[in-house]
Amino acid sequence: MDTHFSAPALRDPLAAAARAADAATLQRVDAQLDVWETQSAYWEALLAVALDALGNTRGEVPFDTYVNARRLAMIRFKNGISKYWRARIVNRVAVTISREAKARIRTRLLDVLHEPDRAVAVQAAVAIARIARLDYPGEWPELVPTLQDALVQAAAAVHAAAESRTLAHSAAPTLTLLHAADVLRQCLKEFESVRVLAGKMRMTEMARGLLPVLQPVYEQLFQDTFSHDVAAAWISAPGTAERVRASHLLLKVLHRLSLADTGVVAARVDASRPNLAYSFFLCTPPQLGATAALRDELVRTHMNAPVLAPLTKHMVAFAKFHLALVAKLHSNVATWPGWADVASWYWGVVRSTAAAADSVPTRDADSPLCPYRWLVLALVLLRTTFAAWKRNRPADSAFVGVPGAHFELEAVDVLVGTYLRLTPADLARWEASPEEFAMDEVQADPDLDVRPAAERLLMVLSQWSLRSGKDGVDPYALPTVAELVWVRFEQAASLPTDTLDAVLARDAVYTAAGRCRDQLDPEIMDNEPGIVPERGPDSVDRLGIAVHTRLVPEGNFAAVCPAWVVMRRRIAWLLWEWSEFVRDEARPGAYALLVRLLSDPDAAVQLAATRTLAALADTLDFDADGFTPFLGDALAALIRLVDKLDELDSIRTVASTLSVVIERVGPRIVPYAARLADMIPSLWAVDDPQARTRPSILEFLDKLVASTAPSLSDNALLGHMHALVAHIVRESVAPALAPLLGIDGLMLWLHTMQASHSMTPVLFALLDVAPPLFSQPDYCSTLGHIWEEYVVMAPRDALEHYGSAMCSALAEVLGDPESPVVLAPLYALEAHVRALAALHDTDALRVLAELLHTTRLTAALFATVQREESAAIAAQFAYVVSRLAFALPAPLFVELARADAPGGPAALIPPLAKRVENMASLRKRKMVALALAALLRSSHDPAVLAAVPTMVGVWTDMLGEVVENDDGSSVLYEREESPDPTFDEPDEWGDLFAPLEDQSPMVERNTQLRASDPITNVPLRAYLADTLNGVMAAHGPHTPAGAALHSAIAGMDPLVLDVFQRDLQATQK
Helix, strand or coil, X not given: CCCCCCHHHHHHHHHHHHHCCCHHHHHHHHHHHHHHCCCHHHHHHHHHHHCCCCCCCCCCXXXXXXXXXXXXXHHHHHHHHHHHCCCEEECCEEECCCHHHHHHHHHHHHHHHHCCCHHHHHHHHHHHHHHHHHHCCCCCCCHHHHHHHHHHHHHHHHHHHHHCCCHHHCHHHHHHHHHHHHHHHHHHHHHHCCCCHHHHHHHHHHHHHHHHHHHHHHHHHHHHHHCCCCHHHHHHCCCHHHHHHHHHHHHHHHHHHHHHCHHHHCXXXXXXECCHHHHHHHHHHHXXXXXXXXXXXXXXXXXXXXXXHHHHHHHXXXXXXXXXXXXXXXXXXXXXXXXXXXXHHHHHHHHHHHHCHHHCCCXXXXXXXXXXXXXXXXXXXXXXXXXXXXXCCCCCCCCCHHHHHHHHHHHHHHHHHHHCCCCHHHHHHHHHCHHHHHHHHHHCCCCCCHHHHHHXXXXXXXXXXXXXXXXXXXXXXXXXXXXXXXXXXXXXXXCCCCCHHHHHHHHHHHHHHHHCHHHHCHHHHCCCCCCCCCCCCCCCCHHHHHHHHHHHHHHCCCCCCHHHHHHHHHHHHHHHHCHHHCCCCCHXXXXXXXXXXXXXXXXXXXXXXXXXXXHHHCCCCCCHHHHHHXXXXXHHHHHHHHHHCCCHHHHHHHHHHHHHHHHHHHHHHHHHHHHHHHHHHHHHCCCCCCCCCHHHHHHXXXXXXXXXXXXXXXXXXXXXXXXXXXXXXXXXXXXXXHHHHHHHHHHHHHHHHHHCCCCCHXXXXXXXXXXXXXXXXXXXXXHHHHHHHHHHHCHHHHHHHHHHHHHHHHHHHHCCCCCCCCHHHHHHHHHHHHHHHHCXXXXXXXXXXXXXXXXXXXXXXXXXXXXXXXXXXXXXXXXHHHHHHHHCCCCHHHHHHHHHCCCCHHHHHHHHHHHHCCCCCHHHHHHHHHHHHHHHHHCCCHHHHCCHHHHHHHHHHHHHHCCCXXXXXXXXXXXXXXXXXXCCCCHHHHHHHHHHCCCCHHHHHHHHHHHCCHHHHCCHHHHHHHHHHHHHHHCCCCCHHHHHHHHHHXXXXXXXXXXXXXXXXXXXX
């Protein structure tokens, strides 16, 4: 491969690639160009080839080959230039394009304004924009003025041709218009993407400078382009399509500039405050009307005219502009004069399209009269406008007062009668793949699809359709949107059940009733201040009654018409929407219906029932005992359903429903646990490279284990579940899936440990994955809690098999002063010490002490306690060190401190005493007091004995705050562990909250461990008295240690010493 670049050598590989019909040649050319692109001269040469339109005048190579080579050169230039425009290091070599070369490239790029090949020009516009993002205005200040001048001059030439009726000869200025507008549009698009304040300010400044210049240019171009007497002559005139495209591109430029203008957020528009965005907006409604009218005429008379496609794009661009204006953050465009007329015009589009039934487009089959995207934009614009208006619609518009009320009622019938109905295309998609159709319906985008866009418009109209009497509307004469929907819902009961049209009409009405749920609930609407109560049934629970008397019977209806499957799915969906209104008396019937629909032959119905079952189970009214008779059949149906599903989103829906049901029924799931567990391997094995379903499978297994494991002990099923958990956790934390599932996998592991009474070999062996993961901050906290569960459940085994690896991992985390996660590892270590101490296993404690030393874990603990650390964090370290000092058999802690703490044991006493001040917990403060006493007992170091005054300060404070019983416990300690309620609860509250009390195995283990805690079973006063008596007896005043002790006591404040002695004597009476 040639590493030396020369400009003449570039043409051959480009030509070879342009002619190539095999992948091998393309790969070889790409590899060669990749080598050359690190050389500065390559980029100028590549651009020269791309823009050399006249380099093949003699036909040295076939025309198509030459054009394709130019296009390939420009694509390569566009794709690579931004990577090397700034200096960078490639293979340890600096790659720099000189300032002079950059200047020549920028100058040459502007030749694109006269480029005859459209493909080259389009790619060049993107390349210019990418360079402009870096160089404008600093290194390329002339870019925008050059484009502006080109647009002004080219538009003037086109206008002159129009005036002289020689537009057919204006190809050159039209070409310049096209390219200059496209380059400027791409540049603005790049500038918009700069999110920092400087980028936004640059866009605002450009808007102020360009809008006053380019708006007249655009208006004149539009007039010159679209003026015509006879449509046939207009479409046949040379250059018409190009001028339409140029007008369209210039509209896009002004679209972006208008959104950057501060006038968009202006709440008021008046002559004293010029508003550039508003000025441009004013010219667009008549242009939109003219464009739409011309297009309608061409659709009727010249359906196949080539200009129809660019004309349609131009028309749609107006709607995109209007929607962008009203949807912009903090926009006040909806309050502008004239905006209500724009909204009324778009409503006319929606209404007229509905009136011509054959013209309603679908996602799969566009309509010539009304493009699909155009209709969606109209619906979204109306929704955004009414949401912005809320209750303050513009006065004197068609949307207020009696006309506004009539508009709302018309809107209900138009939307429900046309746009909420399933189309033949929808039914065809349903028939082809019910499962895929069901998922498409759930994920439908209200900004991209007609039916969901219409549904959201209906919801907004319903939300703000209010009758207060202030607008001259009799609230009892003209119903609100929601009330009219309810009337239609009641009337739908009489529709036939044996024709497709009637079923689709009923389905649309039920959809509307679901979408207007909140406004159909009188309890919500009666709370609206100053609103006349809604008309309708006297019952405040009409939705609940409808569920019981309409939806459940209709869902069970054995219709002869196959189309009734549409209603079975819709009823399941409506029960989902109205799930909070399914009252106790209706629940058995609703459960029975859903179980039946879960076994429906149609997957779309089954999936709708699946979602609804989860919604009903997840309400406050759910009664697990009441659902138990249906539990087995529901689970069996869900298991059968998941076996037939192919779509990942469908599997996720079923798994999520199973999670909700299992969590809500709790231990009642145990009889079905084995069958549910058998599902998991096959679900996990589904090909899912992006892990779309696996989080829901993890949750499903999590809930299953949490609900069943507490009821299992030494059971084969428990071992099976632990094996499943172990396998899935290992795969979840493996490098391939860890970024997507690692945290979820660890949470499954933790919850399994917390829910299990006993350890199994496979679960114990899972610990081998923990040590390497501890260094990752995202995992460290959860792993700390997992290790805590292991050491409480199996302290000796955990120490023997994994103690060394875990202590090393903990030392790495706790020894890092910058570590953001230290509390969970600290708590895990403290739990291990407590668990071993509770066993009174001195041999195990000796092993632990040795590991703490060899892994440098105690060195990390001591260093943090002695270091000027965050008070809260250092206090936690002091607490764990104190736990070690008290639990380890003498003199192990003294030996550890002598080996690992700078200054030895005595150096730990002042920081431990100091950290007590940062401890809000009396339990932890007592632990430090006991630890200081234990250190005093086990040490013969004069420096330690000399620190008695410091210890006495801690002890005196503690003795003065807590009154302990004879066992060493106190109500204050118990309150810190389980805070008492702040009020006395009546008896009925106890029954209400009893199910919420955590009685998991984890809680039982922690309760047992707490019962053996020295904090609550070692009396502090007695322990201190015994310690001091023993120390005084062991160290007479004539020994070095005794001399230090007696000297320290003699130097204490007599008052402090007297108070402390009185406390100690009180304990011995």
